[in-house]
Amino acid sequence: xxxxxxxxxxxxxxxxxxxxxxxxxxxxxxxxxxxxxxxxxxxxxxxxxxxxxxxxxxxxxxxxxxxxxxxxxxxxxxxxxxxxxxxxxxxxxxxxxxxxxxxxxxxxxxxxxxxxxxxxxxxxxxxxxxxxxxxxxxxxxxxxxxxxxxxxxxxxxxx
Amino acid sequence: xxxxxxxxxxxxxxxxxxxxxxxxxxxxxxxxxxxxxxxxxxxxxxxxxxxxxxxxxxxxxxxxxxxxxxxxxxxxxxxxxxxxxxxxxxxxxxxxxxxxxxxxxxxxxxxxxxxxxxxxxxxxxxxxxxxxxxxxxxxxxxxxxxxxxxxxxxxxxxxxxxxxxxxxxxxxxxxxxxxxxxxxxxxxxxxxxxxxxxxxxxxxxxxxxxxxxxxxxxxxxxxxxxxxxxxxxxxxxxxxxxxxxxxxxxxxxxxxxxxxxxxxxxxxxxxxxxxxxxxx
Numbered sequence: 468x469x470x471x472x473x474x475x476x477x478x479x480x481x482x483x484x485x486x487x488x489x490x491x492x493x494x495x496x497x498x499x500x501x502x503x504x505x506x507x508x509x510x511x512x513x514x515x516x517x518x519x520x521x522x523x524x525x526x527x528x529x530x531x532x533x534x535x536x537x538x539x540x541x542x543x544x545x546x547x548x549x550x551x552x553x554x555x556x557x558x559x560x561x562x563x564x565x566x567x568x569x570x571x572x573x574x575x576x577x578x579x580x581x582x583x584x585x586x587x588x589x590x591x592x593x594x595x596x597x598x599x600x601x602x603x604x605x606x607x608x609x610x611x612x613x614x615x616x617x618x619x620x621x622x623x624x625x626x
Numbered sequence: 627x628x629x630x631x632x633x634x635x636x637x638x639x640x641x642x643x644x645x646x647x648x649x650x651x652x653x654x655x656x657x658x659x660x661x662x663x664x665x666x667x668x669x670x671x672x673x674x675x676x677x678x679x680x681x682x683x684x685x686x687x688x689x690x691x692x693x694x695x696x697x698x699x700x701x702x703x704x705x706x707x708x709x710x711x712x713x714x715x716x717x718x719x720x721x722x723x724x725x726x727x728x729x730x731x732x733x734x735x736x737x738x739x740x741x742x743x744x745x746x747x748x749x750x751x752x753x754x755x756x757x758x759x760x761x762x763x764x765x766x767x768x769x770x771x772x773x774x775x776x777x778x779x780x781x782x783x784x785x786x787x788x789x790x791x792x793x794x795x796x797x798x799x800x801x802x803x804x805x806x807x808x809x810x811x812x813x814x815x816x817x818x819x820x821x822x823x824x825x826x827x828x829x830x831x832x833x834x835x836x837x838x839x840x841x842x843x844x845x846x847x848x849x850x851x852x853x854x855x856x857x858x859x860x861x862x863x864x865x866x867x868x869x870x871x872x873x874x875x876x877x878x879x880x881x882x883x884x885x886x887x888x889x890x891x892x893x894x895x896x897x898x899x900x901x902x903x904x905x906x
Contacts, residue, residue: 499897525903591903598778598900605893613886 469589471597474571475604479611481560481568485541487610487618488558491518491533496621498606500599502528514538517549522599524592530554553577570607572600646749648756651741653715656706659740660715663707670857671700671806675708677864684717686754686797687867689761690788692780692891693770694807696838696849697727701804704860705761706740718758722750724767726830747787754795761802764788771816771836771849777808778899780892782884783833789870789883798867801891805863805898809905810855811840858906861898865890 477484487497489512494501500522508517514535521530531551538544545557554576563569574596578585610618667673681687693699702721709719721737722745728734734742743749750760763769768783780803792799817835826832840846840853868890874883 500900523901595900595903598896601778602893602897602900605889605896609886609889609893613889 468575468577469593469596471574471593471600472571473597473600473604474569475608476563476567476569477608477611478567480566481541481562483615484560484568484570484607484611485544487607488560489538489540489544491520493622494520497610497618498603500603507532512538518546522596524595524599529592553579570604572604574600646743646746646752647738648718648720648743648753648758650738651718651720652739653718655739656710656715656741660707660710663703664711667700667704667707667860671704671860672857673700673704673707673860673862675704675862675864678708678712680864680866681713681800682798682867686757686795687759688750688754688788688792688795688797688799689719689759689802689864690799690887690891691761691763691802692765692804692895693763694772694777694804695810695855696771696813696836696840696846696853698810698852698855699770699807700810700855700858700860701807701862702761705802705804705862708862709759718753718756719761720750720753720758721761722746722763724831726832747791750791751795754791754797762788762791767832767834768816768818771813771834771838772808773813773815774808778892778896780888780895782888786880786884789874789880789887790877792870793875796871798869799887800867801865801887801894803863803865803891803894803898804860805895806858806860806902809858811838811846811853813838856906859902861901863894863898865894 491504492506494504501520502523503519503521505519507519508515510516514537516535518533520533521528529552532549533546533554534549535544535546537557541560543557543559548554554574556572556574559571560568578588691701691705693701695701706719706721718741720741720743723737723742725744728737728742728744743753745766750762753760764782764785765780766783766785769781772779772781814837817837818833820835821827821833824835826835836849838846838849841856842854846853868887870883874880
């Protein structure tokens with residue numbers, strides 16, 4: 468099991484940050500790490516909503532069907548895998564004063580299959596996934612602090 | 627070996643508007659060197675350049691880059707090759723370099739033929755006003771010698787002159803993000819405290835005294851003689867242009883504009899690093 472924990476301070480209110488993070492369907496447009504996200508349940512943005520999420524890792528895409536297990540605007544969203552890579556993730560947002568919030572991402576995953584190969588893959592992919600998370604947090608910071616209008620434009624152009 | 631104090635200072639002192647020689651760039655020479663550069667970039671560094679289509683088709687552009695690899699920076703060679711083959715050697719591109727680099731007698735002359743100018747706001751402005759493109763590395767010696775643990779950081783060393791330059795010349799900034807250069811050797815420390823103790827900033831405008839592990843020296847102090855870079859894969863990605871004059875028009879916006887460019891570049895650098903499973 469690989470566990471990764473990253474956090475970053477962003478000069479923006481939790482409500483704005485949660486708005487950027489609450490809809491997984493936006494992720495491929497906003498964050499480079501996500502190659503594909505599809506909604507596969509009737510419900511969206513609530514506990515029980517299910518999404519197919521894929522992330523680029525090395526030469527392939529990894530991920531699977533994720534179900535939202537916790538949805539507390541504007542402070543926390545968490546999901547766990549139903550199919551594919553065994554994964555659980557949570558994003559927590561907490562105000563740390565004077566218009567600044569701390570965004571924390573916690574991720575745990577395990578690669579299925581033959582264990583010796585799985586251990587090697589987990590060791591190799593740990594840094595890749597960690598850098599994906601780091602890049603995603605930096606993108607979130609840039610969007611929240613500088614480019615909210617760009618996000619709004621993208622939303623308007625959405626089919 | 628350090629360049630003598632008086633050589634550096636004399637060179638900087640005589641860098642006047644009249645003596646910034648834009649004509650020293652030699653397009654015919656650059657064209658003749660492209661095949662060799664292609665072999666080095668493609669076979670040794672497996673170089674990949676993305677996003678050249680984001681560069682405005684004509685007119686001056688201020689390229690703002692991050693660079694890595696100590697005094698042997700493969701990023702610059704890879705970008706020069708890509709630019710000159712994509713747009714042709716007729717479209718002028720000048721690279722700003724530290725005065726210590728351009729002060730070396732033979733090396734300085736050779737780099738001038740490639741379009742290298744001693745880093746100076748006046749030189750950059752002259753080139754942009756002449757309709758040329760300029761590549762600047764704001765982080766300079768501080769960034770290029772940053773330690774291994776900071777290899778995925780973009781460090782402008784608190785320099786903001788490039789923002790004012792873009793605003794005053796009314797040219798777009800195109801960020802040029804390079805990944806892989808810091809895997810061509812193993813920098814242990816940039817030695818800023820050693821440089822301060824030796825007063826290198828006063829003597830030679832050097833803010834660092836890097837210590838690294840590099841071929842063929844082993845322990846490499848200062849990197850003044852360069853080193854043999856390891857064959858790491860170099861990826862250069864150009865980002866969307868930023869219109870500084872429009873987005874950050876006032877002088878007091880300069881720190882915010884600098885942070886915006888830095889954040890855009892670091893975000894892209896970390897994303898590029900996530901594509902590689904091993905440093906090489």
